[in-house]
Structures are given as C-alpha cells and as structure tokens.
Amino acid sequence: MIAQLRGILSHTADTHAIIDVQGVGYLVNISSRTQGQLAAQDGAVTVLTEMIVREDSMTLYGFHDASERDAFRLLITVQGVGAKAAMAILSVLSPADLSSAIMAGDKAMVARADGVGPKIAQRVVNELAEKIGRFPSLGDGLTINISGVTGGEDLPGASAMGDALSALINLGYGRSEAHAALLRVQQAGDADDLSGLIAAALREIGG
CATH class of the missing domain: 2.40.50.140 (Nucleic acid-binding proteins)
Incomplete structure (x- = not known):
C-alpha cells in the first residue's frame, strides 16, 4: 500500500x-x-x-493534507458515491466546507460538484451527519452557517460539536433545533467538552 x-x-x-x-x-x-x-x-x-x-x-x-484524505475516506462510505464523485466534491468544497455542509444539512452545497445530483447530495448529508465527528481533522478551520435558524453565525469545532449533534439527534431532537441549541451554547461559552455541550444544549432546548 x-x-x-x-x-x-x-x-x-x-x-x-x-x-x-x-x-x-x-x-x-x-x-x-x-x-x-x-x-x-x-x-x-x-x-x-x-x-x-x-x-x-x-x-x-x-x-x-490529512483532512482532504479523511474527507475522501468518509465520502466513499456513502452508498452511490465512488472515488470519482468524492474527488468531484472535494474539487468544489474544502474539507471544512464539506463538514459545514454536512452539519448544516445543506445538500445544495454538495450538489455543486460535477456529476453529483440532489439525491446523492442528500444521501451524503444524511449518512455522514453522525460520522463527521469521528474525523477530527475535518474540523480544522470549520465554520458552520445555519442560515434561517440562527441568522448565519459561525460555529467553530467539528469533532465535539459533531458528536454532540449526533447525540441530540439520537435522543429524538430535530436537526435544526439541536443546531440552534448548540450554537447558543457555543456563543455563551457555557461548555467546551462533549458532555458539557450536550448537557448545556438540553438545558437550552428545555428552556
């Protein structure tokens, strides 16, 4: 190899x-x-x-670099995404932009790649939402824009945030609701580790 x-x-x-x-x-x-x-x-x-x-x-x-390689490895785990499609996506999105699109559920960003239609783009977003936190290198320089939910503020850090988002979704909360809560927690500086993020987000959701 x-x-x-x-x-x-x-x-x-x-x-x-x-x-x-x-x-x-x-x-x-x-x-x-x-x-x-x-x-x-x-x-x-x-x-x-x-x-x-x-x-x-x-x-x-x-x-x-390692972040682009890890993004490629992640993309080819998606059903219907081969190596050629993965490289097409990485030609239009940096690893950080890809992470942002996945965590924001923005299939339109992914669909900008040549040969990647809306169905495949949606599959990328859906299937990778819970996996993105396992690749910390993809968080380098990450900013997450949640337009229409939070006014488009930037949210740094993919690894803990991705894991926290996955945990909240697994608990039955909607993606947009979980995103918004995590953003408020991050902006307030209430927590910086996984357990703290989840606990603080649950308090935000509970009001």
Whole structure:
C-alpha cells in the first residue's frame, strides 16, 4: 500500500498529476483544489495517497493534507458515491466546507460538484451527519452557517460539536433545533467538552 509520495511534479491537470519519484512516474488522481496547491509549489512535492484496488486496476488518489484524505475516506462510505464523485466534491468544497455542509444539512452545497445530483447530495448529508465527528481533522478551520435558524453565525469545532449533534439527534431532537441549541451554547461559552455541550444544549432546548 502506498500511503505517501514525495518527488518532482512532472505534469499536472485538473484531475491528475504525475509525480516523478527517483525516475518512476506515478499517476495520481487529485482534486482541482490540490492541483492548485501543487502547482504553486517549487521543487519537490509531497502528497498523501489512497490506493483503490479492483480486479482490473490499481488507482492512486492524492491529497494535499490529512483532512482532504479523511474527507475522501468518509465520502466513499456513502452508498452511490465512488472515488470519482468524492474527488468531484472535494474539487468544489474544502474539507471544512464539506463538514459545514454536512452539519448544516445543506445538500445544495454538495450538489455543486460535477456529476453529483440532489439525491446523492442528500444521501451524503444524511449518512455522514453522525460520522463527521469521528474525523477530527475535518474540523480544522470549520465554520458552520445555519442560515434561517440562527441568522448565519459561525460555529467553530467539528469533532465535539459533531458528536454532540449526533447525540441530540439520537435522543429524538430535530436537526435544526439541536443546531440552534448548540450554537447558543457555543456563543455563551457555557461548555467546551462533549458532555458539557450536550448537557448545556438540553438545558437550552428545555428552556
């Protein structure tokens, strides 16, 4: 399994790059966001990789950092989302933006990706809402915009917030209600760990 490549960028395009590692050229499928980051670098470049092995092929996918790789791993767990669709999503959404879309239930953001229709976008949002907290790296730089519920304020921190949101939903509260309560807790600074967030949010919901 190839987990990382470091070498000279010999060719780049919107969907792939060729990285020369000691005379061997590796074709790596990348998002357009990663393409832009690689093209801006001088000298040797480093990409994290994920290898997808099938009966008739072995394909490398490359990522600028761990958050993009983790987002890819998360996306391909969704029914109907293959590696190509996952890379299309990551071409239009940064990992933090993807986290924001998932936690806000915003399928329209996901559907901006080429080849991703509203049904698949809805599935991404629904299936990943409870998983997003398991990938702390996706929270780097996260801001959550809950338009129409809270006036669009920003809410930082994906890991504890994602777990708290999942817990509240599992307790039977609606997504919008749980989002709004967690935002009020965060703004008030009433708690900063998981148990505290849940307890404070329950107090908010209970009035």
